[in-house]
Amino acid sequence: MDIDGRKLSKKIKDQIKIKVEKLEKKPGLAVVLVGENSASQVYVRNKERACQKVGYYSRKINLPVETTQEELLNLIEELNNDELIHGILVQLPLPNHIDSEKIILTIDPKKDVDGFHALNMGNLLIGKKTIIPCTPKGIIELIKSTGIEISGKNAVVIGRSNIVGKPISLLLMKNNATITICHSKTLDLKKHCLNADIIVAAIGKPNFVTEDMVKKGCVVIDVGINRLDDGSLSGDVDYINVKNNSSYITPVPGGVGPMTIAMLMQNTLECYKEIEKLE
Ligand code: NAD
Numbered sequence: 001m002d003i004d005g006r007k008l009s010k011k012i013k014d015q016i017k018i019k020v021e022k023l024e025k026k027p028g029l030a031v032v033l034v035g036e037n038s039a040s041q042v043y044v045r046n047k048e049r050a051c052q053k054v055g056y057y058s059r060k061i062n063l064p065v066e067t068t069q070e071e072l073l074n075l076i077e078e079l080n081n082d083e084l085i086h087g088i089l090v091q092l093p094l095p096n097h098i099d100s101e102k103i104i105l106t107i108d109p110k111k112d113v114d115g116f117h118a119l120n121m122g123n124l125l126i127g128k129k130t131i132i133p134c135t136p137k138g139i140i141e142l143i144k145s146t147g148i149e150i151s152g153k154n155a156v157v158i159g160r161s162n163i164v165g166k167p168i169s170l171l172l173m174k175n176n177a178t179i180t181i182c183h184s185k186t187l188d189l190k191k192h193c194l195n196a197d198i199i200v201a202a203i204g205k206p207n208f209v210t211e212d213m214v215k216k217g218c219v220v221i222d223v224g225i226n227r228l229d230d231g232s233l234s235g236d237v238d239y240i241n242v243k244n245n246s247s248y249i250t251p252v253p254g255g256v257g258p259m260t261i262a263m264l265m266q267n268t269l270e271c272y273k274e275i276e277k278l279e
Helices: 005-021 038-054 069-080 100-106 118-126 134-145 165-174 189-194 239-245 256-275
Strands: 028-034 057-063 087-090 154-158 178-182 198-201 219-222
Touching (some): 005 256, 028 038, 038 057, 038 256, 069 087, 118 165, 134 165, 134 219, 134 256, 154 165, 154 189, 165 178, 178 189
Parallel strands (some): 028 057, 028 087, 154 178, 154 198, 198 219
């Protein structure tokens, strides 16, 4: 059965909208885009649209690809000090001449809506309350929405990136799953996958997870967004065939993507409350 990320995302955004209507000062999100990466442009547009839907103040800052690291650092400092802005998101990837890590470390950790700052990542690692990266946070919500208990399950995460693989592994562990993290150097990936009650695929390769890798009844979360030659989108999972084996599966599009945006809205509200000292 599909897990409908669009429906769940809409429900969360509707709840946020109701809360925002009662606020005198609006939560503000700044989204910074450097260059003209077409996928990034789509993501930024979707984030802006979501801000409008929930009633946030949103500021899109589109910089030319030649922007220097110094200029970008200065902009981040300005946004750190801007009272209208509660969340700062720098759309990745950045052009090669800019050190992404340095940029992320310059964002005020209180405004780090993506949860990528080392302080927030570190807090996640040691289990302290923190800003959790949007995609992994959304994945946990998607799994919970099925009613399936995460505790005690075998979860296999394919991919070990800082933005998806590592944080989702920590979150699944926090929810008492037993975690196996697989990656490009893993031997016999299929063997690991066949032992999984939950598979999270975050690889970036279309149709990488096939039916023969998935145990009957497995919950399959497909994080991948791959643009195919014909212009269509595909996940990392061979959706049509894996659907037969899985109990629940997220489609692409319409699964993890919309939930990432809903969690961005949620993180922005959490940053707002912290900064404005509400609750
Ligand atoms: P990444 O390139 O940083 O990481 C990919 C991971 O896949 C690596 O850790 C690598 O070890 C692993 N991998 C590569 N080849 C493998 C193989 N043969 N076997 C096992 N593991 C292998 O990518 P990322 O940033 O984690 O993103 C992964 C995918 O998720 C991409 O398609 C990306 O577009 C998508 N994504 C979607 C969202 C969303 O909101 N839906 C958010 C972030 C990323």
